[in-house]
Amino acid sequence: MLASPVFKAMLDGPFKESCRNQYGRFEAKAFEYSAEALLILLDIMHGHHRRVPKTMELSLLTEMAILVDYYMCHEIVEMFAENWIASVIxxxxxxxxxxxxxxxxxxxxxxxxxxxxxxxxxxxxxxxxxxxxxxxxxxxxxxxxxxxxxxxxxxxxxxxxxxxxxxxxxxxxxxxxxxxxxxxxxxxxxx
Structure with a gap:
């Protein structure tokens, strides 16, 4: 997982997220974060860039910044962040x-x-x-x-x-x- 060292550690390490579920998929639970922000972040990481909004409200951008900081994925989000920041600040x-x-x-x-x-x-x-x-x-x-x-x-x-x-x-x-x-x-x- 090149985009985030945190995801890489979760999926490659000795954590429960590294085990596949009954459908053969990895599953990571994130209760503390905005579902909308997490979906946007995952769309960016998986190359679904057409789904990524060009602008966003301050509250959503704050949630995105929390995720980017936590998952240490600044580089992959950087090109989108420029427009988001310009649209809000x-x-x-x-x-x-x-x-x-x-x-x-x-x-x-x-x-x-x-x-x-x-x-x-x-x-x-x-x-x-x-x-x-x-x-x-x-x-x-x-x-x-x-x-x-x-x-x-x-x-x-x-x-x-x-x-x-x-x-x-x-x-x-x-x-x-x-x-x-x-x-x-x-x-x-x-x-």
Missing amino acids: QEDEIEGSDYQANISRLFISWVFEKTELFNSIVYSILKLTARPIRTDLPLPSTILDSLEQRRQSLMQRFLDNLYELLDSFWSSDGGYAQLRLGGPKPYGPSC
Whole structure:
């Protein structure tokens, strides 16, 4: 099985998938994956390219990326992935998208090694996300940890700049900040 080292290990190794069923066929069970995505992947692997969609929705492309990553069959899917990604991910839509859509796009761009797209999505996620970065997608923890550290660093820098700006307003107004905070009046007797 040249397309996937995972399938090769399953079918050639000491696993139950390497035994033929009562009809003389190999049988591999995959309960955790989208049936539609798995069928598309198998159509690609078996050369049924006319059945492979030219475009797809983001959710299906995310499922395809999960399968491609798990079965390590990047090369055989690569020529189809170009069109799928172009049909689903437009650069001008990234910043206006919700968190989950951008996390899916991040995963897709990582699986299919789209470095420029990956960097654009990282920028958008860091710019627009105030909450901790988490996902159920199988992104490496090194990527997620790095994103989270960078997000926290940017948030801290933002807060430091904000406090510095507030301090400059309070210290350069001739003491009027104390009035707003309930302190004594800066000029004249306090009554």
